[in-house]
Amino acid sequence: MAGLRDWHELPAGGAVQPAEAPRTSTGGWRTGERPAVELAFCVNCLLCWLYCPDSAVLLDDETFTGFDLDFCKGCGICAEVCPVAAIEMVPE
Amino acid sequence: MSDVRLLTGGEAVAHAMRQIEPDVVPVYPITPQTPIIQTFAKLVADGQAHTEILNVESEHSAMSAAIGAALAGARTMTATSSQGLALMAEVVYIAASMRAPIVMAVGNRALSGPINIHCDHSDAMLVRDSGVIQLFAESAQEAYDLTVLAPRLAEHPQVLLPVLVCQDGFTITHSAEPVTLLPDDTVRGFVGSYGIPHAALDAARPTTQGPFAMPDYYYEFRRQQAAAIESAGAIFDELARELALLSGRELAALEKYRLGAATTAIVALGSTAGTVKDAVDELRADGIRAGLLRVVSFRPFPAAAVAQALRLVDSVVVLDRADSPGGAPPLRAEIAAALYGSRRELQGGVYGLGGRDLHPTDIRALFAGATPPYIGVRGETCPA
Numbered sequence: 001m002a003g004l005r006d007w008h009e010l011p012a013g014g015a016v017q018p019a020e021a022p023r024t025s026t027g028g029w030r031t032g033e034r035p036a037v038e039l040a041f042c043v044n045c046l047l048c049w050l051y052c053p054d055s056a057v058l059l060d061d062e063t064f065t066g067f068d069l070d071f072c073k074g075c076g077i078c079a080e081v082c083p084v085a086a087i088e089m090v091p092e
Numbered sequence: 093m094s095d096v097r098l099l100t101g102g103e104a105v106a107h108a109m110r111q112i113e114p115d116v117v118p119v120y121p122i123t124p125q126t127p128i129i130q131t132f133a134k135l136v137a138d139g140q141a142h143t144e145i146l147n148v149e150s151e152h153s154a155m156s157a158a159i160g161a162a163l164a165g166a167r168t169m170t171a172t173s174s175q176g177l178a179l180m181a182e183v184v185y186i187a188a189s190m191r192a193p194i195v196m197a198v199g200n201r202a203l204s205g206p207i208n209i210h211c212d213h214s215d216a217m218l219v220r221d222s223g224v225i226q227l228f229a230e231s232a233q234e235a236y237d238l239t240v241l242a243p244r245l246a247e248h249p250q251v252l253l254p255v256l257v258c259q260d261g262f263t264i265t266h267s268a269e270p271v272t273l274l275p276d277d278t279v280r281g282f283v284g285s286y287g288i289p290h291a292a293l294d295a296a297r298p299t300t301q302g303p304f305a306m307p308d309y310y311y312e313f314r315r316q317q318a319a320a321i322e323s324a325g326a327i328f329d330e331l332a333r334e335l336a337l338l339s340g341r342e343l344a345a346l347e348k349y350r351l352g353a354a355t356t357a358i359v360a361l362g363s364t365a366g367t368v369k370d371a372v373d374e375l376r377a378d379g380i381r382a383g384l385l386r387v388v389s390f391r392p393f394p395a396a397a398v399a400q401a402l403r404l405v406d407s408v409v410v411l412d413r414a415d416s417p418g419g420a421p422p423l424r425a426e427i428a429a430a431l432y433g434s435r436r437e438l439q440g441g442v443y444g445l446g447g448r449d450l451h452p453t454d455i456r457a458l459f460a461g462a463t464p465p466y467i468g469v470r471g472e473t474c475p476a
Contacts, residue, residue: 007312007319012252013191014313015163015290016300 031074033089035067041086048078099271101232101264102127105197108239110141111279115166118146118157122176123209124261125199129171151176155183162192163301165291173261174201177215187254188223189317190302193246194254201261202446210447211261213414217422223317224254225324226391228361232269235259237343243283244331250323260363278338325392345389348401354383356459357402359427360411361387364450371455382459395430409458410440443467
């Protein structure tokens, strides 16, 4: 298991620091659908960012830029809450 | 001027808690622990300690809240017994694995069934393998001293584990004896302020606590937890010496009572050791070379020191106040492992389940001959 840390290198009890989690890609599985956005319609309300349970909505400072598919599970909440229907779930 | 008071074990521990003044105490009442939290709650209500007591709905919740509080950055204590510890057991494992330095008083009581409220050690032994530190007091005084020591041991950066200070239900929790309290300032100076490496509510350094671990990491976390409790033995010894200098009372992971020139030694935990000491004194007066080894620190178990302490005796009799039906009871299993290859004669028996008394005459009989597997139960015949 190359690249994994030894037991004495781990934080006590697994208290994970910020920026450690991205080392692990958790988007290896998805429902079979992923969000697609039409940026021309986006009003940057950031509801998708608020609701996303997997922090898969990417921002540039405070501006919506798209999705991080390493974390997205394809749940579709972003498409559901988008008030202008700029997000659509599409088959993989 | 020493502060000597007539206190039960429960009250003595409540006074240790008053002096330690934990930030948070989530707790649910259960006999025979109740006098601990009842006394402490009164002290808090009287303004003698500033602690947030959380009256939770169960012991499962008590330990869950204790983990949250301890990892948020608050010094946290709780207390339980018997079925409460059994209900809490799932979360006790999690507290140890999350390295939450919670101090918990345990008033040892039998587990159901039949339902019973009196002393044995089945409750503590239920969480033997959870990774928590387990200390067994012989008296109210020692329960007080161990409770004062416990936060330092729990919070030591190499340890970071829950510490259970076990005292025998009723025999210690409800029996009054003269207890010498340290001055409040001395206790506060000894325990110091609370600090853990990764407090969850440190907004400048946010953390995720208690993450999921797959087969690629679970085993490493368990190994790390084992290393933490292994290191706790030497740290306990250092703290016990430091506290003994302040209190003038001996405190150690093992007590060796008249083991010099002893040919037979009894090994026991908790208040029973007091009865054994009386029997040993009587036997010594009769010219019989009896001795006692009392184990205070059951987890971590000081195996090397046990082997050293028992190296000159011919035979060892281990008394277990908990059974492991179908296998070796817990203390005997530890002693057998510690003495493996030493050719000491090893016997042992279960005694005192559900509060059954162990009389000095029973103990004298153990030194005189063979030990039945169940001591003091009706219908047992000694395999003499």
